[in-house]
Amino acid sequence: MKKTTLLLLFFGLIVSAQNNRMIYEYKFRPDSTKIDSLKTEWIYLDINKNGSKYYSKKAFENDSIVNESIKKQMASGMRSISVSRQQSGSDISYEVEKTYPEYKTFLVSNIGNDSYKVLEDRKPNWKILSDKKQIGEFKVQKATANFAGRNWEAWFTTDVPIQDGPYKFSGLPGLIVEIADQTGSHKIELKGIKKIVEVQKEELNTEGKNIPYTKKKPLEVNRQQYVKQLKQYENDPVQGMREILSRPNSKVMINVNGKEISDPKDILRELEKNAKEEMVKNNNKIELIP
Template identity: 80%
Template sequence: MKKLAALFLLLGLMVSAQNNRVIYEYKFRPDSTKTDSLKTEWMYLDINKNGSKYYSKKTFDNDSIINESIKKQMASGMKSISVSRQSFGGEVNGEVEKIYPEYKTYLIVNVGNDSYKVLEDRKPIWQISSAKKQLGTFSVQKATTDFAGRKWTAWFTTDVPVQDGPYKFSGLPGLIVEMSDQTGSHQMELKGIKKIPEIAPEELNTQGKDIPFTRKKPIEVNRKQYVKQLSQHENDPVQGMREILSRPNSKVMIKVNGKEISEPKEVLRELEKNAKEEMKRNNNKIELIP
């Protein structure tokens, strides 16, 4: 009876409310060469009548801290802005937006010092199995798909009338409760659903200053253009920063791993070193084929 009551409450929440947050636990192995590199990040899938947004809680919180710091520095009239790239920031920096009812899907992601909004031109083609099981209070059914170079297994529930799920996955006749790739490198599991208030997104006004590590209005591109930018960034990961530091009177102090640096050559050297080390460690991305 308790399970039934909980289910009716959940159905009422999803149907009557316009703003809901689905919470997923995302476990992933960024380095395929290290079996002990498994990490965990809490992800939000915020759903309203117009669509959904999937993003990292930790990255969102860290961005909010950075934005508040910048706003205070600008309000005080400081000429140079100090940006701290926190080591406790989220590992997942990209966001995924879906627009209902056609489920048009976008990836919003930073590449270097630019932000891109990439229209996804691939749709998961699902094979729905007859296999069913119980996951917590949910009755779920199995489905499989190949997407972006990985083979995926999803367990979805028709108990929740939302054809959505984590990351770019949607199109099943219900909400995705659990998802994992064939290698076990990427796993998402639903941990909760709650109603949230409608909050208008706030854009940071940098007053014309190009400040590193802040989210900018994304440039809309197709997937082919995005892959080109991604390749250029991998070949020269500090190109954007080099352009900023070459401008007259450009003087931004940056903290990297607790170390304050401001001399341009040292900034570039440190950032390039860190970027290349990060790319080497992050060799097992969710999309093997971007």
Template identity: 45%
Template sequence: MKNINLLFLLLVSIFTTAQTNRFFYEYKFIPDSTNKADVKKEMMLLDIDKTGSKYYSHDKFVADSTQKADLEKQLKAGAGSINITKREKSGQVSYNVTKQYPDFTTYYFTRVSTDAYKVKEDKKPEWKILPEKQKIGEYNAQKATTNFGGRTWTAWFTTDLLFQDGPYKFYGLPGLIVKLEDSTGSHSMTLVGNKKVNSSTEKELELPGNVRLIGMGGKDIEVTKDQFRKVWKAYVNDPTKNMREMMMKNGNGTNVSFKVKNPDGREITDPNEVFRDMEKKTKENLKKNNNQIEPDLFK
């Protein structure tokens, strides 16, 4: 325990310049357990400062920032309608994870349908540190294992970087995790670079009171893991429920309209047809994304 406390003091001393230490992880994952040849890649960022850390997708961050700037421009111009253009490279990983120092309080942020959720983690990784050592990139690393979230994980950590943190929800080793892989080979994260960046505070997009953007903004609903599982199960059973409820609010002054194009270019405006198409596509997508990084959370 004294060693861990000493490492945390060293960690705090690193941040005297008030900068963020940004670590780049190459994330390889197999979304469909029935198609192991289809391996996806995403560049993930782990930003660490004196208050905590945030793990998130680089492509999603860039896409969201660009979209937010475009929306702010439209709102300032007083546009009668808002046009949202989806970027081609908008990121494959939509969630992010934050940890708050010094107790490493961990939250998982994600969206289910039209709502944003903040899920508090109620367990911490329990590590078994092993004697094996190897070089991971430029760092001397040591092996550790843990069972977490429904998977068995192997981590390699380095005391060359005195951060007791790592990608996703993993932390608590006497050094930064530079490589992490589950026993099935479905999910792996490897440190490929790092740099210091100036600290910045993300500003929320301010929308007029009568405007709500589906999939953007909105207050996070804080839930337990058990509550989130119920939300997820309800979504899987009825993916368009939230959208239909929004349409039913028309009588309360909410005006919602849809304009969707099929792959053949045909425009769909009938809400019932939009919902049928949306439900079909969502269920097809869920079948192809059945290999979650944390299966216990999506039971």
């Protein structure tokens, strides 16, 4: 009876004009050299009749706090905007958008202080197997695929008739309830479904101001162009900030772990140090081949 009620609720959500939120738990090991580096993030997959958006709950909340702080500083007439990005921020800064019914997939990601919207030109080549089991309230079936350098095992349910899932995964005859890579270092599992009211996104007008850590309108590029930018960033992770600081009358102050820094040389040195440390620690990304 409980399962029937849940499925009827979901069908009601799909038919309605409201947004529907799939709540996933994402467990991942960012550092392949450390078994104890396992982390957990709560990820939302928001679905409506036009498509879906996959993003980190924590990143969304942190961005809201930063934007509110900037908005107050701008309203008070402050000439210098101070941005604090603490280490308690999300490890998942990217978003994935899909458009229905063609399931065109885009990665929205930052490289340095720039944002990119990347059209994905690859699709998982699913092999649907006969294996079936129960996960929570759902009867699920197994499927496997290779995508972006990893072998994936997915469990999908035809109880929810929508061919979507977390991250860039879609194309199965039902919602993906669980998916994990063969190494066990990335696992995403559905934990809840809820209806949400669509809220109009407020755009922060920062025209004429170069403010680090704020979201900008992403530049649309293809995957090859994005990979080129990634390689440039790995070679020089502070190039974007260096360009900002070299502009006339440019003044930037950052807060790193409670320490305020305003000298351009110190900013570049601190940001480069942190960026390179993060690259070393995050050597086990969800895509081995971006």
